[in-house]
Amino acid sequence: MGNAGSHTHRGLGGYGCLQEGRGPGEGRGRTDRRHHPYSSSPIGVGRGCRGALSEEDGKESGAPLPLRHGARGIVGSGNRERLYRTEAIILRRRDFGEADKLLTLYAPGLGKTRVLAKGVRKPKSRKSGHVELFTHSNLLIAKGRSLDIVTQAETIHSFLPIRSELLRISYAYYAAELLDRFTEEGEENRPLFDLLLDTLFRLGDSEDPDLVLRYFELRLLGYVGYRPQLFQCVRCARAIEMATGFFSPKDGGLLCLGCGEGERGCQETSPRALATLRCVQVRDYAYCRRLKVDRPTHEELENLMRRYITYLLEGRLKSVGFIDALRREDGGVTTAVLTRR
Ligand SMILES: [Zn+2]
Incomplete structure (x- = not known):
């Protein structure tokens, strides 16, 4: 995360009156697809534990370990207290040892955590399909x-x-990478988990996946303390009306025409892009999904958010290169997909 922690506007979360439909409660009520089958899970305690422990070195039996904070469903007693169950989204995977994968998970009660999935690179592994990238899984750990x-x-x-x-995959990859880069291990953040889960659903069915990503970015930045200031000048505090301004990544928001003119590293914002960005920042997704955003505005917004995020992370995300390469390769097709309405 580089110097992000010392960034001067950390905690700009307080534009309270403008924050409609944000926060942990947002998006509740669309539970139709959000079936979390803990109770009916076929992962049975008895069946699970024995198989589980046989896979590990098994040398730690003895005094039960303290319950892990936030873990869901600590299973059983005795040796079984070494097991916990959680739902999680797989953010990242990398090869580990001969046949294993090291997974980076995001779990509602745990935040980001790394776990080992043994043997999943073997062709016969029964787990491998359940720990693919972006999969939302129920895990016994x-x-x-x-x-x-x-x-x-x-x-x-x-x-x-x-x-x-492919393009939607690359967007999901971007969302996972962004969340990974803006979070530390072990920091629980339920709204962020919900946001990622919602975003994955939306990336699957939205006709405007770019809008889904902008919504994701602005919410995520808000949750981790980098909510950009889009309503008043970050230097002189003058309210910026529905006109142009200059977005300054290093100041974490807009500069008015007076403060931003000629300023290095700023991007001039068109009235249309600014209006869209503000709407996405303060309105809930049910409202935002109805927005019609044209291609030039999307390109402007993407460029603006990339610059801001690149500044915060002190570098580009890998997935940005992937997205760009994909667009270049399939040119017109991608554009058609993106603008299909
Ligand atoms: Zn100003």
Whole structure:
């Protein structure tokens, strides 16, 4: 995260009166697809634990470990207290050892955490399909001495509509990478988990995946303390009406014409882009999804958000290069997909 923690406007979360439909409660009520089958999960305690422990070195039996903070469903007693169950979204995977994968998860009660999925690179692994990138899974995890180990995995949502289109995959990859880069391990943030889960659904079915990403970015930045100031000049505090301004990544928001003219590193914002950005920042998704955003405005907004995020992270996200390469390659097709309404 580089110097992000010392960034001067950390905690600009306080434009209270403008924040309609934000926060932890946002988006509740669309539970139709959000079935979290803990109680009916076929991952049974008895079946689960024995198989689980046999996969690990099994040398830590003895005194029960303290319950892990925030973990869901600590299972059983005795040895079984070394197991916990959680739902999680797989943010990142990398090869580990001969046949394993090191997974970076985002879980509602745990925040970001890294766990080992043993043997998932073997062709016959039963777990591998349940720990794919962006999969929302129900996991049974055993505590290990250095890394915790996934002992059972069961897909809750695989987000097939995303996986059927390369551009949507790249957007999901971007969302996962962005969340990964803006979070520290072990910091619980339920709204952020919900946001990512919602975003994956939206990326699968929205006709405007760019708008889904802008919404995701602005919410995420708000949750982690980098909410950009879009309503008044960050230097002189003058209210900026529906006109042009200059977005300054290093100031974390807009500069008025007087303060921003000729300022280095600023991007002039068109009235249309600014209006869209403000709307996405303060309105809920049910409202924002009805916005009609034309291509030039989308390009302007993407450029603006990329510059801001690149500044905060002190570097570009890998997925940005992937998205750009994809667009170049399939040119007109991608544009058609993006503008299909
Ligand atoms: Zn000003």
